[in-house]
Amino acid sequence: xxxxxxxxxxxxxxxxxxxxxxxxxxxxxxxxxxxxxxxxxxxxxxxxxxxxxxxxxxxxxxxxxxxxxxxxxxxxxxxxxxxxxxxxxxxxxxxxxxxxxxxxxxxxxxxxxxxxxxxxxxx
Amino acid sequence: xxxxxxxxxxxxxxxxxxxxxxxxxxxxxxxxxxxxxxxxxxxxxxxxxxxxxxxxxxxxxxxxxxxxxxxxxxxxxxxxxxxxxxxxxxxxxxxxxxxxxxxxxxxxxxxxxxxxxxxxxxxxxxxxxxxxxxxxxxxxxxxxxxxxxxxxxxxxxxxxxxxxxxxxxxxxxxxxxxxxxxxxxxxxxxxxxxxxxxxxxxxxxxxxxxxxxxxxxxxxxxxxxxxxxxxxxxxxxxxxxxxxxxxxxxxxxxxxxxxxxxxxxxxxxxxxxxxxxxxxxxxxx
Numbered sequence: 434x435x436x437x438x439x440x441x442x443x444x445x446x447x448x449x450x451x452x453x454x455x456x457x458x459x460x461x462x463x464x465x466x467x468x469x470x471x472x473x474x475x476x477x478x479x480x481x482x483x484x485x486x487x488x489x490x491x492x493x494x495x496x497x498x499x500x501x502x503x504x505x506x507x508x509x510x511x512x513x514x515x516x517x518x519x520x521x522x523x524x525x526x527x528x529x530x531x532x533x534x535x536x537x538x539x540x541x542x543x544x545x546x547x548x549x550x551x552x553x554x555x556x
Numbered sequence: 557x558x559x560x561x562x563x564x565x566x567x568x569x570x571x572x573x574x575x576x577x578x579x580x581x582x583x584x585x586x587x588x589x590x591x592x593x594x595x596x597x598x599x600x601x602x603x604x605x606x607x608x609x610x611x612x613x614x615x616x617x618x619x620x621x622x623x624x625x626x627x628x629x630x631x632x633x634x635x636x637x638x639x640x641x642x643x644x645x646x647x648x649x650x651x652x653x654x655x656x657x658x659x660x661x662x663x664x665x666x667x668x669x670x671x672x673x674x675x676x677x678x679x680x681x682x683x684x685x686x687x688x689x690x691x692x693x694x695x696x697x698x699x700x701x702x703x704x705x706x707x708x709x710x711x712x713x714x715x716x717x718x719x720x721x722x723x724x725x726x727x728x729x730x731x732x733x734x735x736x737x738x739x740x741x742x743x744x745x746x747x748x749x750x751x752x753x754x755x756x757x758x759x760x761x762x763x764x765x766x767x768x769x770x771x772x773x774x775x776x777x778x779x780x781x782x783x784x785x786x787x788x789x790x791x792x793x794x795x796x797x798x799x800x801x802x803x804x805x806x807x808x809x810x811x812x813x814x815x816x817x818x819x820x821x822x823x824x825x826x827x828x829x830x831x832x833x834x835x836x837x838x839x840x841x
Contacts, residue, residue, distance in 0.1 A: 512789060516749030519787040523745075523780040528787065535789040536756055 436461045438468055444476040444545055445469060445507075446538065450483050458494040465498055469507045476545035477502050480538055482513025492527045499532045508533065508548055512541035569678045574622045576668055577661070585614055588660045597652045613657065621686045629690055633697035647698050654694055658687045718744050720751040726758040727828050728790075729821075733766030741777035745784055752790045759828040760785050763821050765796030775810045782814065791831060792816065795824035 434457065439446045445468060447461060465477060479495065481487065487495075499509035512535035514522075522528065535541035577584070589606060592598050598606060612632065620629050636650065665683060669676035718740070721729045730748055748760065762781065767774075782792040794817045797805075805812060818824045829836060 514787050514789070516746065516753055516784075516788065519749055519784040520745060522787060523784045528783050534787055536752070536758065537789075540756075540758070540789055 436464070438464055440468075440472050440474070441542075443474055443549070444478060444542065445472060445474045446478045446480065448480045448483075448538075452484060452486060453491070455490050455494075458491055462494055462498050462501065466501050466505060469502055469505050474507050475549060476508045476510065478535075478538060478541040478545065479509065479511050480513045480541070481511060481518075482515065482537065485515055485517060487514075487518050487522060487527075489525070489527060492522065492529065496529060496532060499529070508545060510535050510541040510544050513537050567682075569675070570621060570682045573665075573679055573682060574618060576664070577618045577621070580664060581614065581618075584660055584664055585610060588614070588657050591656045591660065592653055595652065595656065597649050597656070599649070613654075617657070617661075617686070617690055620690060621683065626689060626693060629693050630697070633694045634700070636694070637697040637701035650698070651691070651695065654691055658691070661687065714740070714743060718747050720747055722751075722755050722757075723825065724829075724832070724834060726756055726832060727761070727825075728752065728755060728757045728759070729761045729763060729825075731763040731766065731821075735769070736767065736774045736777060738773065738777070741774070741781075745777070745781045748781060749784055749788060752785060752788050757790050759831050760790050760792045761821065761824040761828055762792055762794045763796045763824065764794060764801065765798070765821065767798075767801060770801050770804050770808075772808045772810070775805055775808055779810065779814060793818055793824045793827055795819070795821050 434451060434453075436447050436449055436453070436457070439448070445465065447465060449461070453461065465479075468474070469477060477498075479498065481495075484491075495511060499511075502509045510533045511529060514534065533544055535544050589598075589610060601609075616629050616632050620626055661683065665676065665679050669679055719731070721731070723729055728748070728751055730744070732744065736744070751757065752760065762778065764778070770778075778794070782794070785792045794815045796819075797817060816827075818827050826836075
């Protein structure tokens with residue numbers, strides 16, 4: 434299943450609706466890297482609230498998405514991680530260092546708007 | 557439920573035993589009560605209780621011997637354990653009472669079959685497993701009941717020990733009091749993470765004023781809690797580290813930079829206010 438990527442103002446919102454295979458994670462990465470340039474977006478929100486498992490590959494891909502997008506000039510916010518997912522991730526020693534996280538979509542939008550106010554990108 | 561091995565198929569000797577026990581019911585019961593009274597095992601029971609309760613126990617035992625099925629005994633034992641614990645009847649009283657009953661039964665056997673040694677042996681073969689099994693069932697019922705009480709209390713303590721408090725919109729305080737072990741740390745983290753989601757918290761204050769000591773495991777638990785909260789989008793402020801705890805953390809070599817630490821709870825709340833954009837203004841009038 435292709436993850437829908439919505440454009441909202443200057444941001445992109447990728448809402449992961451169900452568990453993704455490794456290939457689908459890679460496609461999400463490629464799609465985002467591509468579209469962030471096409472829409473000239475300044476921020477990307479990846480909503481993972483529907484996921485109750487996040488394995489090491491998904492974690493690594495999320496991290497590389499954030500790094501790739503920052504090289505493309507956009508800030509990434511991962512939002513909506515479920516308590517169980519957060520719990521098992523820290524138990525496994527996986528963490529999303531240097532990546533902004535938010536509670537939910539609303540929170541993510543707020544974080545991006547805040548950071549835009551800070552100077553990066555257009556007002 | 558499994559049937560008794562020896563008395564699964566009632567043979568002649570079992571039948572005879574059951575008939576004897578039934579015929580001598582009143583006499584043996586009286587003997588039993590008399591012995592219990594002599595051993596002071598009936599304290600706190602009324603006459604009616606003694607009558608009805610002991611008749612039931614006697615008949616249950618005979619019933620087990622007769623049918624070879626221990627279901628009735630198990631149910632009755634569980635009920636008795638529940639009531640016994642509630643009413644403050646001691647385990648000693650009940651187990652002691654059963655031992656006396658065993659003794660009464662045994663003596664009756666000897667008096668019936670004393671002339672015929674072979675028959676006495678057979679009778680004992682039929683009777684002993686039943687008596688042992690009933691004792692085991694009753695003891696187990698009591699242990700189970702106690703265990704359940706202990707479990708309930710543990711549960712209560714656990715729930716009391718980890719309150720997650722909301723102080724302002726999107727701000728939670730988690731005061732940790734007492735020692736943290738792995739079990740408690742896990743529960744603490746789970747509860748905190750669920751509260752973060754439910755209260756849409758953005759800042760969490762982890763107050764460790766009440767934590768007397770930390771070792772590397774506890775430090776690791778606190779770090780994991782901070783990390784997990786961050787993954788859910790909440791910032792954590794640790795407050796109230798005592799000098800000993802701070803020294804211990806540095807000595808262990810914990811990555812202290814990952815903690816956002818403020819001296820005391822008041823400072824922590826002020827810092828959280830700052831992050832959330834609240835401003836407290838004194839109304840001096």
